[in-house]
Amino acid sequence: MIWNEAKECMSRDEMTHLQSARLIKLVDRVYHNVEYYRKKMQEVGLEPGDIKGIEDLTKLPYTTKDDLRETYPFGLFAVPRSQIVRVHASSGTTGKATVVGYTRRDIDMWAECVARSMTMADIGKDDTIQIAYGYGLFTGGLGAHYGAENLGATVVPMSTGNTKKLITMMEDFGVTAIACTPSYLLHVAETLEAEGMLGRIKLRRAVCGAEPWTENMRKLIEDWLHIKAHDIYGLSEVMGPGVACDCAFHSGLHVHEDHFLPEIISPATLEPVADGETGELVFTTLTKEGIPLIRYRTKDLTSITREKCECGRTSARISRFKGRSDDMLIIRGVNVFPSQVEAALLEVDETTPNYMMIVDRVNHQDTLEVQVEVEERFFDDDMRGLDALSKKIQLVLKQALGLAVKVTLVEPHTLERFEGKAKHVIDKRVLD
């Protein structure tokens, strides 16, 4: 089923026309209502009238997380505070929190986009869905919640923090869908298995997001829980979850591009790259009122296609993320993404995809240690077997990364589990 066929199946011409009309209005709005944007445009000698359609998009300056920090907390808001009905803030792990504000229409638009996304995952009004993202300043919980309500599904607002309660209610309520991070869903599967409850639940669909994950991880989740899992994408600066989602064909994530105009640029030259080429994803929020963003650099690396999908939707699709331009590690000159380690580990049967990468610098030389949990059913009263396993993982990782890796086997269930964004890297290097 398609939630909004009129918008999701528009012809390319109609879409370009709609986007152009919305972009012109947007630029006019931010120029007159946001001093920060006005100054940035004036610095490059731009006036609202210079933007006549999406073909002029590249004339506009980029916006980054630094701009949001500089204008903390409300400097980029484009409406009077009386029209803001909610604020969210993203975790300030690398600096000050970034704050976003929503008007009532923004909240409705968000719920529309999440409903479209969940419909792609074949979730509907007959489903009972547990929202297992944190409720609060993080956009995950409330964003998914309003979308699922808009859909007409029965919403169980679990939030995070109590897996036992979650699986008990999953069984008792006959829950059929869940929204959470993929790594947390694996933890839920582990817990269901440990409690012998796998055969007693009715779960059939999951929409997972808030962290990058791999195709292999999707298959693992699907096989383990006997469900279909979908990748939902979003970021709080642009809106929250539901900016894009993949349909049953899993051939990229459909962007709701009547609201979010996507571009792919080279992070090095900042020039746009051709469709199909990998680069950094950039969004312009065409309809957002509270805090509209012009050419916001997401740091997420992906590629884009505008071909019509087998599902019938014509919306642009972005490929599964290849990492973030800022969580890419450079180890001994080699670019390493945690997702590569995850994909490689999933090829080794004896391990779980729970791992921790520890990067350090010893005698001016980078070192990478990967701690891996050994699946309990594979460990035996045999030292040689464990040594062989350690060597096998080392080889698989070396082939995947092109880098010698120290592998440390650790006991099952000892690496930390994350309910929010999983943390897979500890970088101890002190760089001057």
Add this chain to the structure above:
Amino acid sequence: MVKQVTIFLANIEGRIEKVTEVLKANRINISSLSLAESVDFGLLRLIVSDPEAAIKCLKDAGLSAKLSSVTAVKISNAPGSLHDLLTALKEFNIEYMYVLSTSDSASMIMKIRDYEAAEKVLTEKGFAVLKPEEVYL
């Protein structure tokens, strides 16, 4: 054949103490042990008074523990007794062994993959292969 408890342990401080703490709390006696170690992890092998109960309480405490089968054979405290035992087992590959000592005598705990055949050979040659109730003390 007797049951041995094997525990997979990360090589970090306090991990073995965690094992002894759990066994103490469950009033399970350890009559012998051996520790094999690699750089990052170790295998702790134990002969205990109640192997099944030990596995259960160790697992409940979040440890990775498994049961495996080993052979316990009594040997006398005299020169040459170990040599005589190993001569009897010449045809078998012994993966590891350690000593179980009780108040009046000593026994060898041996890991032999084909333990049934080995125990048959030992019994035929007059060695005292111990039964579980003689070992789970």
